[in-house]
Amino acid sequence: MSKSSKKSNITTDDKLKFYNDMLLIRRFEEKAGQLYGRGLIAGFCHLYIGQEAVVVGMQDAIEDGDQVITGYRDHGHMLACGMDPDGVMAELTGREGGYSRGKGGSMHMFSREKEFYGGHGIVGAQVPIGTGLAFSNKYKDNAKVCLAYFGDGAANQGQVYEAFNMASLWKLPVIYVIENNMYAMGTSVERHASEVELFKRGISFEIEGIEVDGMDVLKVREAGLKAVEHARSGKGPFILEMKTYRYRGHSMSDPAKYRKREEVDDIRSHHDPIEGLKKQLLEAGEATEEQLKELDKEIKAIVAKSVDFAQESPEPDPKELWTDVLIEAEGL
Numbered sequence: 001m002s003k004s005s006k007k008s009n010i011t012t013d014d015k016l017k018f019y020n021d022m023l024l025i026r027r028f029e030e031k032a033g034q035l036y037g038r039g040l041i042a043g044f045c046h047l048y049i050g051q052e053a054v055v056v057g058m059q060d061a062i063e064d065g066d067q068v069i070t071g072y073r074d075h076g077h078m079l080a081c082g083m084d085p086d087g088v089m090a091e092l093t094g095r096e097g098g099y100s101r102g103k104g105g106s107m108h109m110f111s112r113e114k115e116f117y118g119g120h121g122i123v124g125a126q127v128p129i130g131t132g133l134a135f136s137n138k139y140k141d142n143a144k145v146c147l148a149y150f151g152d153g154a155a156n157q158g159q160v161y162e163a164f165n166m167a168s169l170w171k172l173p174v175i176y177v178i179e180n181n182m183y184a185m186g187t188s189v190e191r192h193a194s195e196v197e198l199f200k201r202g203i204s205f206e207i208e209g210i211e212v213d214g215m216d217v218l219k220v221r222e223a224g225l226k227a228v229e230h231a232r233s234g235k236g237p238f239i240l241e242m243k244t245y246r247y248r249g250h251s252m253s254d255p256a257k258y259r260k261r262e263e264v265d266d267i268r269s270h271h272d273p274i275e276g277l278k279k280q281l282l283e284a285g286e287a288t289e290e291q292l293k294e295l296d297k298e299i300k301a302i303v304a305k306s307v308d309f310a311q312e313s314p315e316p317d318p319k320e321l322w323t324d325v326l327i328e329a330e331g332l
Contacts (some may be wrong), residue, residue, distance in 0.1 A: 008225055010218060011285040015277065018060070018217045019287075020295060022052035022274050025076040027296075027303045028085060032075065032092055035307070036252045040202065041092050044121075045106045048076035052249040053273035054179055055080040057220025058147060058240075061228050065142075069117040069130040070149035072107040073179075073246075077149065081114040089306035090313045097313035101320060124150060124157030128177070131163040134174035134237075143229045145173040153184025155198050161205075164237070168205040171236035175203070175227045179214065181246045186258045199241035207237050214242030215271045245271070 010268045036045045048055075051073075059068075059080040070077045078088050083099065091098025091109050099109040107121040117133065120126040130148030137144040154160065155178055167174050178198050183190055189196050201210035208230065212223040220242065227238040245267045249256035281287040 004011065008222065010221075012281075015218075015281055015286060016295075018056050018221075019274065019277050019281065019292070020299070021056045021059075021080060021218065022277070023296060024085070024299050024302065025052045025056070025079050027073060027299050028079060028088070028272060028306070031303050031307060032089070033248070033252065036095065038209040041106070041309075042094065043105050043107075044072065045092070045252045046073040046250065047246070047248045047252070048073055050267070050272070051179060051181060051214065051244045052076060053217035053220050053277075054177070054214045054242045054244050055149075057217040058177060058224045060221050061224025062145065065115060066144050066228075067115045067117060067130070067133050067137075067146040068121065069126045069133065069146065071123065071126055071151060071154060072119070072121050073151070074107065074109070074119045078109060078111070078114075078116060078119075079110065083111050083114050083116060084107075085302055085306040086188070089303075090310040092111065093310045095313035096317060102313075103240050103320060105323070124154035124160050126150060127133075127154070127157070127160045128163040130176075131167050131172060131174055133168065133170040134167065134231075137169060137173050139168065142234060145175060145228055147177055149176050149177045149179060151184065152178065152180040152182065152198060153187075153192070154188050155201060156192065157278040161201075162203055164205045164207060168202070168207050171234060173230055173231040173234075174237045175224075176207075176237060176239045178241045179244055180292065180308070181239055181244050183246075183250070183259065185250045186256070187321045188258075191314050197241070199239050200238045202237070207239055209239030211241045211243060214244030215267075215273045215276065217277055219275055249251040 025048060029049045033047055035041045055076045068077055069079055087099045091104060092106055093102055095101045096102050099111055107119050109119045110117060127148050127150055130146050133146040180198055184192055199211045202209050210223060214221045223240055227240050230238045247264060
């Protein structure tokens with residue numbers, strides 16, 4: 001079975017869609033941060049602000065039916081996959097209307113409909129699971145590929161390399177997207193990695209890899225198309241190291257004192273993925289300031305609606321604690 005490849009040319013409508021999708025993630029995450037500060041979101045909450053170009057560019061490089069799996073900085077991936085902001089926000093606030101009926105929270109949402117398989121809290125755990133999804137694709141000969149996202153911190157986990165070995169050995173259709181935001185939890189790549197060019201991590205397994213400017217959605221999409229074509233054509237796995245940056249701390253409880261404010265401000269001023277695409281649109285005459293302001297207004301309304309939906313949705317019934325278990329055993 002085969003699928004037709006996407007064309008590499010980019011239209012104005014494509015750029016506007018990328019801008020819309022990145023801005024939706026940004027505004028959603030900003031609102032999630034506010035709700036966390038008000039105590040309406042409990043537990044861990046890892047925001048995706050600054051990294052929007054990675055998931056938006058990659059999502060446009062795949063086809064309907066392809067799979068996505070990631071770690072705990074996952075709200076952006078959900079929205080890029082087309083999951084309803086109402087359901088995502090309701091899950092964040094622990095409400096019945098959430099994607100996991102209020103029981104999964106920030107790190108554990110799933111959508112079979114959108115081929116989104118989590119959201120995983122254990123560092124690197126999603127990599128072998130994503131490799132398993134790719135094994136299923138290979139076994140079924142269904143021409144699907146799986147995007148398995150993980151960060152620079154997870155790139156040091158042993159299970160990642162076990163997955164690399166199997167994926168290469170069996171030529172599995174999986175793309176490993178390393179979102180290198182430079183600091184793992186709070187330690188710079190230079191301090192935690194002996195090889196800082198993470199796209200080279202697959203060399204000993206004969207997995208091709210490239211480094212990508214993860215702050216440029218068009219460059220992400222271009223690299224994504226190459227990797228998807230490689231994996232879908234039966235050549236096996238591919239590694240994309242996305243050089244990106246998170247503006248907030250590792251999680252909402254992280255004051256991020258391990259980096260200088262000047263560094264963050266420099267990235268915001270000169271490499272912001274949304275502002276960069278906005279500048280392109282305006283300079284090329286493909287959009288006006290008024291048009292983009294109206295789009296921002298519409299997105300803010302969508303996010304506000306998701307908050308209203310979440311607050312109006314009831315909390316889960318206590319009986320839900322006993323649902324969705326794998327095995328109910330008696331007499332043990």
